[in-house]
Amino acid sequence: MDLARTEVTEATKEAVAAPRGPRRSGSAARLGLMVLPVAFFGVSFAYPVAAIVVRGLKADGTWDLGRIGEVLADSGIRHVLWFTTWQALVSTALTLLIALPGAYVFARFDFRGKDILRAVVTVPFVLPTVVVGTAFLALVGRGGLFDELWGVRLDTTVWAILLAHVFFNYAVVVRTVGGLWAQLDPGQEEAARMLGASPLAAWRRVTLPALAPAVAAAALMVFLFTFTSFGVVQILGGPTFSTLEVEIYRQTSEIFDLATAAVLTLVQFVAVGCILAVHAWTVRRRETALRLVDASLTSRRPRGAGQWALLGGVLATVVVLILLPLGVLVERSLDAPGFGYYKALTSDDSGIFLVAPIEAVGNSLTYALAATAIALVIGGLAAAALTRRAGRLVRGFDALLMLPLGVSAVTVGFGFLIALDEPPLDLRSSWILVPLAQALVGVPFVVRIMLPVLRAVDERLREAAAVLGASPWRVWREVDLPMVRRALLVAAGFAFAVSLGEFGATVFIARADNPTLPVAVARLLGRPGDLNYGQAMALSTILMVVCAGALLVLERLRPDRTGEF
Amino acid sequence: MHITKKATVLIVGLGLVTLSACGSSGSGGSGSGADSKTVTLVSHGSFAYSKDVLKAFEKESGYKVKVLKSGDAGQAVNQAILTKDNPQGDVFFGVDNTLLSRALDNGLFQPYEASGLDKVGAEYQLDQDEHRVTPIDSGDICVNYDKAYFEKNKIAPPRSFDDLIKPEYKDLLVTENASTSSPGLGFVLGTAAEYGDDGWEGYWEKLKANGVKVVDGWEQAYYQEFSGSTDGKKAGGDRPLVVSYASSPPAEVVYADPKPKTAPTGVATGTCFRQIEFAGLLSNANNAEGGKALIDFLISKEFQEDMPLNMFVYPVVEGASVPAEFTEYGPAAKDPETMAPEKIAENRDQWVKSWTSLVLK
Numbered sequence: 001m002d003l004a005r006t007e008v009t010e011a012t013k014e015a016v017a018a019p020r021g022p023r024r025s026g027s028a029a030r031l032g033l034m035v036l037p038v039a040f041f042g043v044s045f046a047y048p049v050a051a052i053v054v055r056g057l058k059a060d061g062t063w064d065l066g067r068i069g070e071v072l073a074d075s076g077i078r079h080v081l082w083f084t085t086w087q088a089l090v091s092t093a094l095t096l097l098i099a100l101p102g103a104y105v106f107a108r109f110d111f112r113g114k115d116i117l118r119a120v121v122t123v124p125f126v127l128p129t130v131v132v133g134t135a136f137l138a139l140v141g142r143g144g145l146f147d148e149l150w151g152v153r154l155d156t157t158v159w160a161i162l163l164a165h166v167f168f169n170y171a172v173v174v175r176t177v178g179g180l181w182a183q184l185d186p187g188q189e190e191a192a193r194m195l196g197a198s199p200l201a202a203w204r205r206v207t208l209p210a211l212a213p214a215v216a217a218a219a220l221m222v223f224l225f226t227f228t229s230f231g232v233v234q235i236l237g238g239p240t241f242s243t244l245e246v247e248i249y250r251q252t253s254e255i256f257d258l259a260t261a262a263v264l265t266l267v268q269f270v271a272v273g274c275i276l277a278v279h280a281w282t283v284r285r286r287e288t289a290l291r292l293v294d295a296s297l298t299s300r301r302p303r304g305a306g307q308w309a310l311l312g313g314v315l316a317t318v319v320v321l322i323l324l325p326l327g328v329l330v331e332r333s334l335d336a337p338g339f340g341y342y343k344a345l346t347s348d349d350s351g352i353f354l355v356a357p358i359e360a361v362g363n364s365l366t367y368a369l370a371a372t373a374i375a376l377v378i379g380g381l382a383a384a385a386l387t388r389r390a391g392r393l394v395r396g397f398d399a400l401l402m403l404p405l406g407v408s409a410v411t412v413g414f415g416f417l418i419a420l421d422e423p424p425l426d427l428r429s430s431w432i433l434v435p436l437a438q439a440l441v442g443v444p445f446v447v448r449i450m451l452p453v454l455r456a457v458d459e460r461l462r463e464a465a466a467v468l469g470a471s472p473w474r475v476w477r478e479v480d481l482p483m484v485r486r487a488l489l490v491a492a493g494f495a496f497a498v499s500l501g502e503f504g505a506t507v508f509i510a511r512a513d514n515p516t517l518p519v520a521v522a523r524l525l526g527r528p529g530d531l532n533y534g535q536a537m538a539l540s541t542i543l544m545v546v547c548a549g550a551l552l553v554l555e556r557l558r559p560d561r562t563g564e565f
Numbered sequence: 566m567h568i569t570k571k572a573t574v575l576i577v578g579l580g581l582v583t584l585s586a587c588g589s590s591g592s593g594g595s596g597s598g599a600d601s602k603t604v605t606l607v608s609h610g611s612f613a614y615s616k617d618v619l620k621a622f623e624k625e626s627g628y629k630v631k632v633l634k635s636g637d638a639g640q641a642v643n644q645a646i647l648t649k650d651n652p653q654g655d656v657f658f659g660v661d662n663t664l665l666s667r668a669l670d671n672g673l674f675q676p677y678e679a680s681g682l683d684k685v686g687a688e689y690q691l692d693q694d695e696h697r698v699t700p701i702d703s704g705d706i707c708v709n710y711d712k713a714y715f716e717k718n719k720i721a722p723p724r725s726f727d728d729l730i731k732p733e734y735k736d737l738l739v740t741e742n743a744s745t746s747s748p749g750l751g752f753v754l755g756t757a758a759e760y761g762d763d764g765w766e767g768y769w770e771k772l773k774a775n776g777v778k779v780v781d782g783w784e785q786a787y788y789q790e791f792s793g794s795t796d797g798k799k800a801g802g803d804r805p806l807v808v809s810y811a812s813s814p815p816a817e818v819v820y821a822d823p824k825p826k827t828a829p830t831g832v833a834t835g836t837c838f839r840q841i842e843f844a845g846l847l848s849n850a851n852n853a854e855g856g857k858a859l860i861d862f863l864i865s866k867e868f869q870e871d872m873p874l875n876m877f878v879y880p881v882v883e884g885a886s887v888p889a890e891f892t893e894y895g896p897a898a899k900d901p902e903t904m905a906p907e908k909i910a911e912n913r914d915q916w917v918k919s920w921t922s923l924v925l926k
Contacts, residue, residue, distance in 0.1 A: 421651040
């Protein structure tokens with residue numbers, strides 16, 4: 001989510017950082033750093049995905065490439081492609097429309113509780129999509145809050161999907177655009193006004209061009225996430241609406257047409273590749289000559305009725321769009337007297353999991369910690385490799401690490417099951433499988449967060465230390481580490497939160513006796529009865545509180561050098 | 566500089582290796598040559614049993630049973646096929662006659678003739694020549710109706726497929742997506758059996774015109790949309806007709822508190838399709854001996870008589886008694902529709918495809 005944000009910083013930092021000296025450390029070192037990330041990427045992403053695609057397209061030992069044309073000509077599939085694209089476009093537009101005022105308010109206004117509010121709007125992003133879907137069902141579904149109050153029901157309409165997407169991605173825009181906005185010098189706009197420009201003209205000529213790349217980057221990220229949307233559409237879409245990702249799941253898991261699933265995986269692969277390429281291109285073209293200032297200097301208390309109204313409007317949006325669905329979750333979880341649903345979590349009577357649902361909390365925390373450790377090591381090494389002036393190869397590697405964010409989690413999950421099942425990689429029954437899959441989504445975040453900070457470390461500091469006789473280990477410990485420590489913590493927090501919420505791949509590989517929180521929520525929701533529903537709500541609430549807690553800690557840790565991390 | 570980095574790589578690499586090594590040694594999975602005293606049963610999410618009955622088997626046989634449940638029936642079958650080279654367990658339970666061919670064609674099972682099979686009715690034994698699967702239970706997929714609705718509106722509840730397209734039943738029926746749900750598929754197959762290869766699509770066009778609603782799964786249809794079920798009432802369900810099972814009315818009574826004198830729902834007995842569920846020994850089972858003992862146990866009288874009130878299905882073993890609730894609250898279907906497994910195998914995927922474009926798109 002803050003990918004794009006950090007790239008803004010990355011680009012600008014590249015411009016402001018001291019010119020780097022000639023490359024001293026040869027390419028050997030860089031290759032050395034990349035060995036582990038490449039191996040990780042190969043084993044836990046490329047190989048499983050390739051395995052499942054090959055399995056689908058190779059019938060009795062011969063390639064059946066004719067299927068590609070057949071699938072693409074199918075009217076049902078074309079309908080899916082069309083729906084996937086247009087809902088992503090509309091979701092993106094709607095998200096920008098609703099979240100840009102929020103970005104402005106977070107960037108320019110100072111008000112009490114801003115940190116907490118920033119953490120709150122970020123919570124949806126790290127919640128598993130199952131929980132998001134559930135929250136919206138509880139709000140706009142049958143028997144939901146709106147249904148009870150006004151008889152309004154939006155489930156199985158496209159509106160529920162669009163609203164959930166806005167809820168989900170609000171923070172992407174607020175943090176990406178708002179982060180840069182806060183660092184833009186307001187003096188420039190004021191200067192333009194002094195020279196006679198109207199407020200609108202000043203904004204259009206001065207601020208907008210500076211912001212445009214960040215807006216584009218945010219829009220592309222939202223488009224990527226909504227284009228590949230799974231859980232939300234799966235839960236809210238009913239049998240009629242299906243995105244590419246949901247269709248891959250249905251074709252694999254329900255209809256068992258592996259060939260069609262493989263073709264669709266390739267289509268999604270190409271689409272995501274294109275989106276990421278455009279994203280990388282906008283990032284590279286980003287202006288580097290912006291005058292950035294410390295974010296804390298640009299915000300102030302709102303003045304005048306207009307500004308207060310704007311703040312009020314944004315707060316109202318946040319309450320209705322984000323707090324209300326989350327609140328409904330909490331409210332439903334408390335529906336039984338005396339925390340009944342929470343108490344029920346400690347019993348294993350339901351027979352759904354073989355263990356008490358509450359154990360999912362422990363499982364999730366353990367898995368997420370392991371995933372965070374893996375993501376930090378892999379992402380940290382990759383970032384260190386990418387810090388050196390990037391050749392074409394390394395830049396390609398950079399893009400490669402982003403791919404897991406957009407490639408079907410379902411495909412990855414199934415790929416794990418069929419590919420990692422033989423020695424020397426028989427991980428099928430090993431618990432490490434789940435953290436490996438989760439780390440896959442954590443790594444891109446770690447790289448994005450670490451890269452700008454590592455690039456900002458002045459090479460001359462390291463050289464000076466070396467000249468003064470420090471050993472390489474000591475240089476790293478005393479020069480690099482203090483500067484990146486906070487970024488490292490933030491990266492860890494983010495990797496932890498996204499690992500905790502990962503659902504698409506985990507659902508296939510988490511064992512029945514070791515469910516994670518999101519998997520347990522999904523299983524409980526699939527069962528009838530108040531008690532199961534209430535327990536799902538209670539577990540979702542616990543997950544939400546853990547995520548919010550992690551994010552709140554991050555807010556405090558935000559490294560000052562990168563502004564918004 | 567690069568010495569440090571190399572050291573880091575080394576340390577980190579060692580760490581990862583250690584981490585994964587701990588993982589594989591500590592997990593004791595069934596697939597990776599676990600002890601031969603554990604037998605693992607893979608099934609769908611609806612598999613249920615009484616703990617005592619299973620404990621008695623464990624004590625008697627000396628095996629420890631581990632149950633892995635995931636997803637609904639179709640997903641569980643597909644996942645088992647995808648992992649068949651190195652399966653997650655020894656026995657798979659829960660493939661039904663509508664999906665049987667998919668499992669058999671993909672070589673999911675190895676032959677095993679269970680002891681006690683002679684007591685299983687011949688009509689259930691769909692793989693009698695090769696014994697790759699053993700029938701365990703049967704049930705009938707039928708339209709259920711909400712008695713209160715039809716009494717209140719003074720309409721007779723529907724009895725047959727033909728009734729469902731009559732104007733008095735407009736906008737009343739909810740069914741499941743045939744590509745994702747086994748009762749949904751069973752209902753479509755029932756119409757295909759009734760109206761034939763050429764007639765069933767025309768029937769569905771009429772059903773669609775008569776306002777049939779399609780949702781993804783049975784849970785949603787029965788517990789959310791159907792006005793006759795306890796949960797459906799609570800959820801504000803407004804469809805008095807639902808595709809469910811002949812055993813759903815007794816289930817309504819068993820789970821009710823206090824128990825009513827009669828079931829609140831009934832079965833349209835002329836809309837039923839016979840479903841049979843099978844278990845089989847997985848092709849690459851690690852503990853084949855344990856798996857065989859487990860399959861024998863599944864058709865033992867103890868398990869067969871335990872099943873009905875846990876999974877609301879009928880036993881297939883002669884002499885296994887059916888609980889009183891079943892006979893009292895749910896009349897068994899009269900002449901349910903059936904279809905030869907070969908015919909299902911030949912047509913299923915194409916029919917589902919046609920049905921999807923006809924009804925959903």
